Amino acid sequence: MTNNAGYALEMIDISKSFGNTVALSNVDLRVKKGTIHGLIGQNGAGKSTLMKILSGLYPSGTYSGQIVIDGKPVELSSTLDAQSVGISIVPQETTVADTLTVAENILLPEMSRSPLKPYNKSGVIAKVAEFLKFYSIPLQPEMLTSSLTLAEKQILMIARAIYMQPEVLVLDEPTSSLTGDEIKNLFAVVRTLKSLEITTVFITHKMDEIIELCDLITILRDGKIVCQVDRVDFKVDELVSHMIGRDLGELYPQQQLTSQDAPVVLSVRDLVVGNPSKPGQPLLEPFSFELRKGEILGIGGLVGSGRTEIVKSLFGHYKILGGEVQVLGNSIKTRSVSESISHGFGYITEDRKAEGLFFNLAIKQNLTASIIDAITKISFLLKGAEKSRARVYLESLQVKPQNLDEPISSLSGGNQQKVVLGKSLITDPKILMLDEPTKGVDIASKAEIYRTITDYAKDGNSVLLISSEFPELLAMSHRVIVFSGGRFVGEISGGLENEKDLMLMAIGAVKEDSN
Amino acid sequence: MTVTKTRDISENFKASSLRIAFLIAVVGIFALQNPAFINGASILSVIQGMVFVGIAAVFLTILITSGEFDISVGANAALAGTLAAQYVVGGEGVADDRSPWSGLLVGIAVGTVIGLINAFVVLVGNVPSFIATIAMLFIAKSLATYLPGGKPIPGYRDSWEAAGINFRESFFLKNFSIIVLILMIVIGHIVLKRTHFGVVVSSIGSNKEAARTSGTQVKRVKTILFALTGAGAGLAGAVSVLHFGSIYFSLGQGWELTAIAAIVLGGTSLFGGKGSVIGLLFGLALMQTIASGMVAVGIDPWWQTVITGGIVLATLVVEQLRRKVT
Numbered sequence: 001m002t003n004n005a006g007y008a009l010e011m012i013d014i015s016k017s018f019g020n021t022v023a024l025s026n027v028d029l030r031v032k033k034g035t036i037h038g039l040i041g042q043n044g045a046g047k048s049t050l051m052k053i054l055s056g057l058y059p060s061g062t063y064s065g066q067i068v069i070d071g072k073p074v075e076l077s078s079t080l081d082a083q084s085v086g087i088s089i090v091p092q093e094t095t096v097a098d099t100l101t102v103a104e105n106i107l108l109p110e111m112s113r114s115p116l117k118p119y120n121k122s123g124v125i126a127k128v129a130e131f132l133k134f135y136s137i138p139l140q141p142e143m144l145t146s147s148l149t150l151a152e153k154q155i156l157m158i159a160r161a162i163y164m165q166p167e168v169l170v171l172d173e174p175t176s177s178l179t180g181d182e183i184k185n186l187f188a189v190v191r192t193l194k195s196l197e198i199t200t201v202f203i204t205h206k207m208d209e210i211i212e213l214c215d216l217i218t219i220l221r222d223g224k225i226v227c228q229v230d231r232v233d234f235k236v237d238e239l240v241s242h243m244i245g246r247d248l249g250e251l252y253p254q255q256q257l258t259s260q261d262a263p264v265v266l267s268v269r270d271l272v273v274g275n276p277s278k279p280g281q282p283l284l285e286p287f288s289f290e291l292r293k294g295e296i297l298g299i300g301g302l303v304g305s306g307r308t309e310i311v312k313s314l315f316g317h318y319k320i321l322g323g324e325v326q327v328l329g330n331s332i333k334t335r336s337v338s339e340s341i342s343h344g345f346g347y348i349t350e351d352r353k354a355e356g357l358f359f360n361l362a363i364k365q366n367l368t369a370s371i372i373d374a375i376t377k378i379s380f381l382l383k384g385a386e387k388s389r390a391r392v393y394l395e396s397l398q399v400k401p402q403n404l405d406e407p408i409s410s411l412s413g414g415n416q417q418k419v420v421l422g423k424s425l426i427t428d429p430k431i432l433m434l435d436e437p438t439k440g441v442d443i444a445s446k447a448e449i450y451r452t453i454t455d456y457a458k459d460g461n462s463v464l465l466i467s468s469e470f471p472e473l474l475a476m477s478h479r480v481i482v483f484s485g486g487r488f489v490g491e492i493s494g495g496l497e498n499e500k501d502l503m504l505m506a507i508g509a510v511k512e513d514s515n
Numbered sequence: 516m517t518v519t520k521t522r523d524i525s526e527n528f529k530a531s532s533l534r535i536a537f538l539i540a541v542v543g544i545f546a547l548q549n550p551a552f553i554n555g556a557s558i559l560s561v562i563q564g565m566v567f568v569g570i571a572a573v574f575l576t577i578l579i580t581s582g583e584f585d586i587s588v589g590a591n592a593a594l595a596g597t598l599a600a601q602y603v604v605g606g607e608g609v610a611d612d613r614s615p616w617s618g619l620l621v622g623i624a625v626g627t628v629i630g631l632i633n634a635f636v637v638l639v640g641n642v643p644s645f646i647a648t649i650a651m652l653f654i655a656k657s658l659a660t661y662l663p664g665g666k667p668i669p670g671y672r673d674s675w676e677a678a679g680i681n682f683r684e685s686f687f688l689k690n691f692s693i694i695v696l697i698l699m700i701v702i703g704h705i706v707l708k709r710t711h712f713g714v715v716v717s718s719i720g721s722n723k724e725a726a727r728t729s730g731t732q733v734k735r736v737k738t739i740l741f742a743l744t745g746a747g748a749g750l751a752g753a754v755s756v757l758h759f760g761s762i763y764f765s766l767g768q769g770w771e772l773t774a775i776a777a778i779v780l781g782g783t784s785l786f787g788g789k790g791s792v793i794g795l796l797f798g799l800a801l802m803q804t805i806a807s808g809m810v811a812v813g814i815d816p817w818w819q820t821v822i823t824g825g826i827v828l829a830t831l832v833v834e835q836l837r838r839k840v841t
Contacts, residue, residue, distance in 0.1 A: 080730040095728050097721035099788035104714050108729035111711035112718075115736075119710050160729070 006071065008033040008199035009054075009087075009168045014065035016049055016058065023049040024063070024223045031168065033070075034197045036190060038210045040243055041220030045442070047203055050220070051170060055089045056082040070167060083109065086167030090174060092440065093353075094153045096145050096160075103128035103141035106160045131163060135192055138185060151182045151303070158189065162198075169193060170201040175209060176440055179302045179468075180507070187213055206469075207236050219243055243443060252475035253454040265462045266291040266314075266431055267326040273309060274319035283309055284486040286323055291431065296453065296463040298477030298494065300470070301506050306486040307466045308350065311433040314464075315347040316340040327431070341370075346429025348420055350436035350466070356420040357408050364390040364404035366419050370427045393422030398448050414445025421449060425456065432456065433464040438472060450476060470499050470506075484508040530782060534794070538801050545808030552811045565777075565803035566692045567592070567758075569795075571751035571767075572774035573703035574743040576795045579778060580707065581740050582720035582787030585633060586648040588748040589770030590655035593762075595625040596752030597659045600668040600762045615674040619753045626749015627742050629655060634741035638734045652771070663762065672760035682760075692758045699747065703792035716740065720787025769820065776823050777802050779830040786834075802826075 009031040016024045024046045031037045041047050052058045054067065059077035067074050069085045076082050082089070096105050103125045104111075111119070128141040137159050139152060148156065154177055161169055171190070175183050190200050190213060202214055210217055211234050219226040219242045226242045267290045275283040284306040291297050299307045312318060314325065316334045325332055327343050334340045340347075349356050358366055367390040368375055375385040390404050397418040399411070408416060417437065424432065434453065438446045453476065457463050467473040473480060477494040482505040489505050492498050545552045571588045578585055599618035629651065636647040675682040682688050707713040719726040719733055726733055748767075756762055779785055780801055781794025806819050 079728060080732075083730050089728075091728060093724070095722055095724040097718040097725045097788065099721040099784070100714065100718055104718070105725070108714070108718055108725070108731070112715050112726070112729050112731040115710065115712035115715055117711045119708070119714055 006033055007031060007068070008070060009201070010066075010068040011050065011054065012066045012068065014050065014053060014063060014067075016053065016063035022223055024053075027065075027220070027223070027225055029218055029225070030228075031199055031201060032216065033199055034194060035215040036194055036200045036202055036213055038214035038217035039201055039203045039220065040210060040217055040239070041226075041442075045220040045243075046223040047220055048172070049223075051089060051172060051203070054082065054087060054170065055079055083164060083166075086165075087170065088161035088164045088166035088168070089170040090157050090161045090172060092173045092176065094150065094157065094177075096148075096153050096156050098144075098146040100145055101125070101141065102139050102143050102145060102148070102156060102159075105145055105156055106131070106141070106163050108160065109164055128163075132159065135159070135162060135189055136185075137162075137189060149304075150177045151179065154178060155182070155186065158186065162189070162193065166198065168199045168201060170203070172203045173440065174202075175204065175206065177303070179304070180503075183209070207239060210234070210239070211236065240443070252472075253451050262292040262294055263328070264290050265293050265295075265328060267324075267329075268314070269324045269326075271313065271323035271325060272321040273313040274321045276318060279319075280321070282321060283313075283318065284483075285488065287483070287488045288323075289481050291462045291464065293462060294457055294460055295479070296457050296465055296477050296494075298473045298480035299464060299466045299483065300473055300480045300502050301483040303468065304485070305483040305506065307483055308435055309486075310483070311347060311435060311464055311466065314340065315345055315433065341427065341429070344430035346424040346427055346432045348424050348432070348434045348437055350439060352416055352420050357416060357423075359409045360407065362405045362407055363394060363399065363411075363419055366408055367393050367422050367426055370423060389426065393426055397422050397452060412442070412445075414441040417441050418445060418448060418452075421452060425452070429461070431462050431464065433466075435466045436468060437465070438467070438469070446472075470502050471496055474498055474502060482506055531794075534780070534782070534797050534801075538797065538804065541801060541804055541808065545804070545811055548812040552808060557807060557811065561800070561803045561807045562693060564807060565799040566696045567751045567755045568770045568773050568777070569696045569751075569799045570692070570699050570754060571748040571770055572777055572795055572799070573699040573792055574740070574747040575774055576778050576781070576783050576790050576792050577703060577707055577713075577716060578737075578740045578744045579775075579783055579785060580720050580787060580790030581716045581737055582723070583637065583644040583737055583740065584648060585630075585741065585744045585748075586645065586771045587629065587633065587651035587655055588744065588751075588774060589767030590652040590659065591626050591629045591745055591748035591767070592752030592755070592770065593659035593767035594629070594655040594662075594752070595622040595749030596756040596766050597662055597668070597762050598622070598625050599749075599753040600671055600756045601663065603674050604668055604670045613674065614678055615671065615680075615757065618671070618757060619750065622749040622751075622753025622756075623746050624749070626745040626747065626752070628745070629749070630742040630745015631738070633745065634738040637741070638737055656767075659766075660764070665764075667764070668756075668762045669760070671756055688757075692754045695750070695754050699750075700792055700796055703795075707790055707792055712736075717788055717790065720784070720789070722788075772820070772823055772827070773802055776827045776830075779827060779834070784834065785831060 007030050011027065011029040014024050014027045027046065027050060029050065039047055053063055056076035056078045060075040067076060069087070074085050106128050107124055125141045132139055132141060137155060139156060139159060145153065145156065154174060158171065158174060174186060178186060193200055204210060215231050216228065218228045219239065221243060229239065269288045270286040272286050273283045275281040287310065299310060301307045309318065313320065314334065316337045316339055325334065332343050334343065358369065364386055368386050371389065375382050375389060387404060394402060394404060399415050399418045408419060411419070421437065437449055441449065453463060465473065465477055474494050474496050479491060479493055480502060481491045482489050482502060484506055485508060489508065492501055492505070542553070551557065571592055575585055575588055599622040602621045603613050603615055603618040605613065633648055633651055636642050637644045672682055707716065715726065715731055715736060718729070719731065719736060723733055752767060755766055777798030778795055780798035781791050783790040783794060802823065805822060809819055810816060
């Protein structure tokens with residue numbers, strides 16, 4: 001069959017509303033058989049809603065429109081229904097059972113369909129080993145899932161979906177926690193699937209992935225299809241402006257130059273961070289750096305380079321075995337998070353789900369969670385103060401909806417991240433440490449976050465920024481210090497033109513002195 | 516990667532050997548204090564002592580593996596045993612023509628109904644199982660005391676004679692409870708480790724979303740597990756009435772704690788995802804050895820519950836610490 005033969009999946013005239021909010025209006029998505037079809041759009045554009053309809057999570061009848069698989073109309077009311085017509089969806093969140101082996105996780109859908117059948121551990125392992133080998137998926141079937149890295153778990157979820165031999169495989173932001181090599185592995189698997197005539201719908205924010213992998217893309221904006229673009233017509237600028245409805249040039253704010261004689265706010269000298277699981281052993285090699293007033297200093301490196309550990313050590317998460325940290329010339333010791341905050345540090349976690357937010361509370365309570373003393377009087381909450389303090393950040397960050405009483409759980413990822421940022425800024429830290437501040441965030445929210453960070457530095461504060469997206473890191477930072485495998489490898493100045501150098505350093509191909 | 520694999524295996528092996536060594540050490544300590552501790556009669560009493568709570572704990576182990584809880588097993592057993600005895604004996608304490616075996620079916624039926632009510636409250640009412648089953652504990656326990664008017668129900672033994680069976684001469688009947696425990700352990704082990712269902716149960720306890728995205732109907736599986744746990748508890752109550760020939764006031768009292776202690780000692784995670792029925796057998800043996808051993812060396816039996824509680828706490832702390840490291 002050629003690519004023009006027909007559609008593996010058609011979603012025709014799909015509309016869905018939640019109360020008064022229209023999430024999707026008259027969306028037509030047609031995916032040709034055997035292609036890799038990109039689906040892009042900002043958070044809130046309707047991608048997740050569309051995929052929840054496709055996966056049966058929003059059952060047939062709760063929306064209008066028609067789903068057609070391989071020419072046959074279907075009605076989907078559950079995940080099981082979707083699976084039985086050949087749709088396998090790999091969600092963005094890691095959903096694997098940690099206490100089971102890799103093989104058990106992959107066979108889970110099969111086992112769940114035939115619960116009464118006997119379970120033969122070695123037979124299952126052999127079966128899965130063969131499957132993994134066929135698709136060259138780098139996983140060991142007998143390994144316990146809890147010992148896998150986050151990236152390996154992501155691959156495991158994809159393997160589980162492929163094992164069901166779907167007609168249509170949907171990957172929702174599959175690369176958000178993967179590093180360069182792992183992304184290559186994933187792409188190789190997707191291409192193998194293509195050669196086997198399996199159709200893939202690839203949802204992503206990352207333009208380079210679209211351009212490398214996809215045959216065709218559909219762009220969603222505000223619940224409507226903007227356009228469908230063929231591979232030959234891919235032009236990054238155009239795609240992005242379709243997606244956000246404006247130009248890319250506006251995305252990153254212009255950084256002011258910091259002067260070399262701006263005072264040093266933070267000075268780290270030969271810091272040795274203790275390994276929490278091996279007492280007395282260092283976690284990373286000793287490192288040193290300086291951060292000036294008004295400066296945004298990037299910390300570059302791949303996942304596992306030690307960049308998160310560096311900022312966490314300054315925030316009191318690890319035992320310090322040696323070296324010195326000075327804030328404004330005074331030597332400090334940080335043994336706990338509260339001490340670190342009192343020294344003027346603020347930290348924004350890369351994992352907002354687990355560490356960043358109180359999901360069952362409203363926006364205002366989240367924004368003011370760290371300044372509870374300032375909005376209470378003899379232990380009584382001053383509701384007015386809570387509101388007025390929270391409102392400042394609700395407005396300056398343009399959180400949507402602009403409603404302080406809205407629970408966090410109903411916000412999109414991008415807006416949740418804005419609240420995380422606001423929750424830290426409200427404590428007025430002098431040194432703000434940001435770990436992947438735009439992970440899983442749509443482009444419009446990204447622009448807000450970039451602008452906020454830049455303004456904050458202009459106001460005379462300092463920022464340590466971690467990001468896996470090298471263009472973002474380079475565009476936002478004045479300087480970038482680069483780590484690889486727990487070791488400092490060098491420093492480069494900011495600016496998009498240095499992306500290749502940064503990559504070479506991050507993968508350990510360039511030594512500091514050869515620069 | 517292969518290194519990790521061997522580490523997993525050897526850790527499992529290490530954990531089981533550690534448990535067995537611990538059991539032997541405990542037996543040894545008591546035997547040193549009182550050599551009479553190791554003789555046929557006392558070993559038999561150890562086994563007999565753990566039998567009833569053991570029967571109730573098998574499916575509870577599987578339920579806990581799925582991430583849910585049932586605190587009401589003891590009260591369930593008491594109510595099921597009471598109703599079983601009343602059904603067979605007939606209320607006035609006089610044997611009528613109902614077969615004593617029918618008591619087992621009544622016990623299982625009552626237990627299953629209680630289990631299904633628990634499932635309904637937890638899964639439809641969205642009440643945490645810990646809370647829901649504590650409420651059930653009070654309800655079932657009170658009913659079990661109220662229904663027979665606070666009096667024992669003698670006369671179950673007579674119903675064997677009415678059925679033409681000599682209870683005292685029958686090896687099978689005298690050891691019936693032990694046979695049931697062994698059967699339950701075998702069934703429980705096969706269900707958990709040798710069927711697809713067992714893997715699905717573990718996956719639910721480990722990560723409900725993973726199970727759901729794999730097409731598992733989580734609530735249906737949990738309903739089955741609550742019903743099975745209830746049935747097991749009811750069976751345990753009925754078997755104990757059958758064994759002792761009467762309902763007694765303390766039936767099922769404190770089972771929840773003993774059962775949970777034995778389950779966690781056996782390596783089942785109270786957080787779900789990992790369970791072992793064979794481990795439960797070890798846990799039961801250890802708990803009962805400590806209980807009997809304390810009697811044998813003359814420690815006040817009231818300390819027994821203190822030690823049971825202490826063991827549960829210690830095991831939980833150790834498990835949490837291990838979770839943190841990995």
